[in-house]
Amino acid sequence: MTDFVLVLGVLAAAAAGLWAWRQFHPVSFWYGVGFPLRAALVYLTWHHVASGCKLTRNRRRFRLTLDALPVVGPASRSAATVVEHKRRVRRVDVERSPRLGLLRPTRLGWRMRLRLHDGQVPADYEKAAEGIAHAWRVHSVRVVDVRPGSVTLWATMRDPLVEVVTVPETGELLTVRPGKLENGRDWVIDFRTVPHWLNVGATQSGKSNLANALLKGLAPQPVALVGFDLKGGVEFTPYAPRLSALATTRKESVDLLVDLVGEVENRMATCRAHGARNVWTLPEDLRPMPIVVLVDEVAELFLMADKSEKDEVSRTATALLRVAQLGRAFAVYLVVCGQRVGSDLGPGVTALRAQLSGRVCHRVNDPETANMALGDLDPAALDAARAIAAETPGVCIVAGQDGSWHRARSVYVPEHEAEQAARDYAHLTPVWETLVGSAPVVRPAA
Template sequence: MAASVGGLLAWRRCHPRSFWLLVGFPLTAIRVRATWRKVALGCGLTKKRHRWWFTLVPNAVASSGLIRVRRRFQRVAVDTKPFIGLPRPTRYGWRVNVHLLEGQIPADYAEVAERLAHSWGVYAVRVSSDRPGRVTLAATLRDPLVRLDQVPAATELLKVTVGRLETGGPWVIDFRTVPHWMNAGATQSGKSNLANALIVGLAPQPVALVGFDLKGGVEFTPYAPRLSALATTRSESLELLNDLVALMVDRMGLCRTAGARDIWRLPAALRPVPVVALIDELAELYLMADKSEKEEIAKISTALLRVAQLGRAFGIYLFCSGQRIGSDLGPGVTALRAQCSGRICHRVNDPETATMALGDLDPAALVSARAIPAETPGVAVVAAQDGQWYRARSFLVTEEITERTARTYADRAPSWAEITAHARSSGVPEIELNDTVKL
């Protein structure tokens, strides 16, 4: 007996995947099915229904002392549980489909997800719905974000796997699907590490990287060999933003002449190089020490919003990071937020930043973001491409790795002078914006 138990433990330790599929999951599936009625009742997922039951009622006959049995229909209230399908194994747990009862919606299950996790003894339960009348419960046995030892990988142009989602799936940032991103996080929360992961993943690709480092250049200067342009002050940032606007307008003319709606419909020989702008410390672009800076900040805000509104079709993408991103910085930040459909929120020091990043998503996303502990750098709440939000963690990418990658692929950094040469010579016409930035 002891030898058998020892063999099972050794199997589980040496080959956890096969042990889970052949031993752990079948036992778990039986337990989930067997306990579903009690779990659904305890979590308030059952409904009272009245049914007519055929019952036998004894009736004594006084004259003879005999007992006769007569039949009667009786209306009885019973608890009806939702129908649950067969669990299916996943890499970090299992998933099962549940058919909703009348009047139920997926939010009813999302509200009791934590209760379901405790009832089944798992780390977490996520609720999703792929069609009306059915929800999918995805259970994870352990936290897949505890340790990540991989490196960012790029499989397609402008698409980088930067980490892992809490479901065990890859955390992918795809600029062609979600063109502009807002990344919020306090110091030592993993915000800069995520930017490093992006640089490492984009460096081998035929992409122009431009940096806005409002810390005086201490963040992005070591990566300058792979950057086509770098701005380290507010004045330089305005000049670089003007270049991006001029480049965008020039590409508008190119697409108009060719009859294309965006640069990706142009012939490969005519297609210009895509540009990814990495902005660090976004708030520094909007902070105003005195009224003399008002005009410069207004120009920066307008140019940045212009790129965010129109840049996607012309291959210009934004990744904006900051420790504090609040509405108190002015309407320019709020307008920019509306254009950044990609949202990432690491651990933050103030609720206003979390609200700015995730406020228009599920309120549960805000709760999850504010609960990120300080000892788990790199963990964030991210709005994924499927329209849902997930906890995620980026791969650890040190400054040394990023510097080495930048030097390795320095020859793939397009010259900024060559990229903008035609745009500068043709000038920048005025473009009407949907949003007017006023300070």
């Protein structure tokens, strides 16, 4: 009896210890207990799951079988049935599941490499991913890496985008961490790697919030910020202390774009004079300050009320396209936001869109908008964009120029926080006339 009580006591203490471990240090609990248990479950059930998701293949194999044969001879004529067991080699069909490599833990789940059967393609696994996620009771399973003959699946236990808390900035020039990716990593926007971004989504989907996050992240950096806000300036005017220029009417937009094109041409001339291919290979004292241009509701730049505006619209479209085409080498970067950025806005839009290699697609109401932003990617990215729920504003699909894509969510940055950042770093705002008048410009100290 005392032994029994002792065992019960030990079990209760162990359960309480595990509970406390999980409660107070979930990360080490996951690596120490949760993941090994999960891995065992995955290996044990893989064949069954693969078969249910139609990923198995039948293979012909020779098998040694033990067959019961009736005995021919006098004994068979007796009343009792006499059989003899005989070993025979037979050809049988064996169901084989794709070979599962080593499971590697991640903070929110695990990665696993799978060897494809002959004739299988990664799309077979993309189709099966949802079924696998349900079978293992995890939030999602995604194909993340494709190599000849194998794919890597990434399983995530729970949606890390339900709540995204502030991501610390590292202070690297032209790099902002506006939120989190679904795989638990920081979402990094590095303008030097992906210079121009298209940010689309329905109303209230989180476009302006992302612009706020970018402004807040860039405000402490030695960069010039420029705004185009044809919604009467209501979005960007509060950030004016940190903006070197802000256009709120079409007339102002044309003038500002002319300045920007002029500045790009100045930078080009400086690079040519010093034998540099881009501003980053110029001597440091000659390197001009990077400019990040934020455009809110780009459709307003392209819409015309009547024919008299046609000339202005076409000048705007041409100038914006030139900035996009030439800006990347000369440190002039674009973030273009809009509800729809389709060819219905005019001929220049499709060409502009092609230059915006970074894509962020928030919740959309119509499939065409998702198609415009992500159409050249994997169809699974489009499905993921269409599945974004209205109750999770800020959730989006992010694609860089390498074709890979992620579900992500920006940190909530209310207007007053972005305004505060604009005021706090107002002293870093370069004067526009100085910036565009005489390139190169010496950077203000950070």
